[in-house]
Structures are given as structure tokens and as C-alpha cells.
Amino acid sequence: QxxxxxxxxxxxxxxxxxxxxxxxxxxxxxxxxxxxxxxxxxxxxxxxxxxxxxxxxxxxxxxxxxxxxxxxxxxxxxxxxxxxxxxxxxxxxxxxxxxxxxxxxxxxxxxxxxxxxxxxxxxxxxxxxxxxxxxxxxxxxxxxxxxxxxxxxxxxxxxxxxxxxxxxxxxxxxxxxxxxxxxxxxxxxxxxxxxxxxxxxxxLPQAPVAVRMAKAAINRGIEVDIASGMAIEGMCYARVIPTRDRQEGMAAFIEKRTPRYTGE
Structure with missing residues (x-):
């Protein structure tokens, strides 16, 4: 079938x-x-x-x-x-x-x-x-x-x-x-x-981990009060700080080139 x-x-x-x-x-x-x-x-x-x-x-x-x-x-x-x-x-x-x-x-x-x-x-x-x-x-x-x-x-x-x-x-x-x-x-x-x-x-050109964390922050935050939402945003932000993509984004900005994100 x-x-x-x-x-x-x-x-x-x-x-x-x-x-x-x-x-x-x-x-x-x-x-x-x-x-x-x-x-x-x-x-x-x-x-x-x-x-x-x-x-x-x-x-x-x-x-x-x-x-x-x-x-x-x-x-x-x-x-x-x-x-x-x-x-x-x-x-x-x-x-x-x-x-x-x-x-x-x-x-x-x-x-x-x-x-x-x-x-x-x-x-x-x-x-x-x-x-x-x-x-x-x-x-x-x-x-x-x-x-x-x-x-x-x-x-x-x-x-x-x-x-x-x-x-x-x-x-x-x-x-x-x-x-x-x-x-x-x-x-x-x-x-x-x-x-x-x-x-x-x-x-697609945006950093995959950042996009996923942004989705999580929005979806979870919309269901709670603003103070709790800010805490959720902080936790999601902390997840992207150690990523290679964040480092690549900063390097691309400084070097005036398009970033090459890998989702890591």
C-alpha cells in the first residue's frame, strides 16, 4: 500500500x-x-x-x-x-x-x-x-x-x-x-x-543551536509570568554561550565575512 x-x-x-x-x-x-x-x-x-x-x-x-x-x-x-x-x-x-x-x-x-x-x-x-x-x-x-x-x-x-x-x-x-x-x-x-x-x-543561514534555543525560550516563556520568562531566557542563553557557533559568529563579524555555522 x-x-x-x-x-x-x-x-x-x-x-x-x-x-x-x-x-x-x-x-x-x-x-x-x-x-x-x-x-x-x-x-x-x-x-x-x-x-x-x-x-x-x-x-x-x-x-x-x-x-x-x-x-x-x-x-x-x-x-x-x-x-x-x-x-x-x-x-x-x-x-x-x-x-x-x-x-x-x-x-x-x-x-x-x-x-x-x-x-x-x-x-x-x-x-x-x-x-x-x-x-x-x-x-x-x-x-x-x-x-x-x-x-x-x-x-x-x-x-x-x-x-x-x-x-x-x-x-x-x-x-x-x-x-x-x-x-x-x-x-x-x-x-x-x-x-x-x-x-x-x-x-538556514542562522546558527542552529541559537535558533533552537530561541524557540525553546519563546515557547516556554509565553506560558509563564514575565519574571519567570526572563529566567527561562537566561537559561537558554547560557546554553549558547559555550558553542562553537557563537565563537564563529563573533569571528565572522570581526572579519567582515559570512559566518559558517555547524550546529556545534
Whole structure:
């Protein structure tokens, strides 16, 4: 059987997670979720991966959310257990040490938007549509959406989008701060992916340990008071002081040349 999730490495330092559950529009079924979890677990300790991009190989779809056909066969307790597992998967994606980018070239609904929200950065085609539609199905976002969307766009707007289940396109998503970059769709249907690659290539020249520590400082600090956040920043800063990359950065500045970072 053709795998529903594939991994591809570009330019040695960019890893792509390729979603290709064609018939079910990348909906989050048991097998599909299990394959993502296995791949994400392998990325946790991949020191060569400096940026990870999540993208779809299914035209006009990023991820359609829950697999409702599977969900309909579950008992209440089975459904609750599955969603708990889905929530933990999104947390694992959010906790990856390197920057992650979701390239949204098509629909990202419900759990599909929750997957994009679990990434650090998002690019989106103007023609794509995103939304947390769970209330239209008698549910609420259960894989992190009720927590990550308010942190991305503010509480009042997040409540409006979740209460109404409304979709938004790329332009509105950009204005809301839901995505970092929105671009016109191209003939090949991969404009957001190309913009994600542009963004990744802007990150690659920077010191890898510093970027990872910056991510850790931001992610941990946002959850605590400012004084505790300052302490977290201090601990992360202390991690980069003894690195060879810091010495290389200083030497390159003095010698007026481009630094050559190795991640050490």
C-alpha cells in the first residue's frame, strides 16, 4: 500500500513531511495519525534537520480534519481516547526542537488547522480556506485548537471563529496574524509550499543551536509570568554561550565575512 505519510530531505537541512492520503483528503484516521506520530518521533533527535515543513501532496487540500467515517464507528470512550492521542500528537509537533512550517495550499479544517497551528510558522495561498469547524459538528476543537488559536489571533477573534465555525481565506488569515505569509496561488498549486521553502532558506543561514534555543525560550516563556520568562531566557542563553557557533559568529563579524555555522 502506498504510504500515507512520507519524509523527504531537501538541501540536507530541510525535512519535509509529505501528507498523501489521497482518497480521504488527508483526514486524520488511525493509520494516518500513527504514521505522523512515528515520523515526528524520529525528528525529535534529528540534529541535521534545521527546519521541518509540513505539506500536502493532495491537490487543494492540506488536511480535511477528522476522519468522520472512522469516528462514526467509535464508542464515546474510544472517540475520547482517540482525540486525547491526537492532542498529544499536536503537542509533540509543537515540541519539536527545530522550527516547523505548515505550507497550507488548500483546505485546513478542524484538526487540519490544529495541525497547522501546532507548527511554529504558517504560509498560505490566498485561495486556501482554514477554520475550526467543530461546533458545526456538535463538538469543540479537541486537538489544541481552543488553546493555540487564541494565542495566535487573540481571544475575541478566536472565540468568534470557533463559535461560528467560519472559514477564512489567505488574505484574512494574514490580517488576523493566523499565518505569517500569504501568496497568490500558482498553476501548479504549490505556492504556499514554495513560500515555506523561501522562509526555511531565510532560517538556514542562522546558527542552529541559537535558533533552537530561541524557540525553546519563546515557547516556554509565553506560558509563564514575565519574571519567570526572563529566567527561562537566561537559561537558554547560557546554553549558547559555550558553542562553537557563537565563537564563529563573533569571528565572522570581526572579519567582515559570512559566518559558517555547524550546529556545534
Amino acid at each position: 502506498f504510504p500515507e505519510i512520507q519524509r523527504s530531505r531537501l538541501e540536507s537541512c530541510i525535512v519535509e513531511v509529505l501528507m498523501c492520503r489521497q482518497r480521504a483528503r488527508n483526514s486524520l484516521g488511525h493509520v494516518f495519525v500513527g504514521q505522523i506520530r512515528e515520523l515526528v518521533s524520529g525528528l525529535q533527535h534529528d540534529s541535521a534537520a534545521r527546519v521541518v515543513i509540513f505539506r500536502s501532496l493532495v491537490p487543494r487540500v492540506f488536511c480535511a480534519g477528522a476522519d468522520l467515517k472512522e469516528r462514526a464507528q467509535m464508542s464515546n470512550s474510544e472517540a475520547e481516547l482517540f482525540v486525547h492521542g491526537l492532542r498529544s500528537l499536536m503537542n509533540e509537533i509543537a515540541a519539536l526542537p527545530m522550527p516547523t512550517i505548515a505550507a497550507v495550499d488548500g483546505f485546513a479544517l478542524g484538526g487540519g488547522l490544529e495541525l497547522a497551528l501546532a507548527c511554529d510558522l504558517r504560509t498560505m495561498a490566498y485561495t486556501a480556506q482554514v477554520g475550526l469547524i467543530e461546533t458545526t459538528r456538535g463538538l469543540l476543537p479537541g486537538a489544541g485548537g481552543s488553546q493555540r488559536l487564541p494565542r495566535a489571533v487573540g481571544f475575541a477573534k478566536a472565540k468568534e471563529l470557533i463559535f461560528t465555525g467560519r472559514h477564512v481565506g489567505g488574505q484574512e488569515a494574514l490580517e488576523l496574524g493566523l499565518v505569517n505569509r500569504a501568496v497568490p496561488q500558482n498553476e501548479s498549486g504549490d505556492a504556499a509550499h514554495r513560500e515555506a521553502l523561501n522562509l526555511a532558506r531565510e532560517i
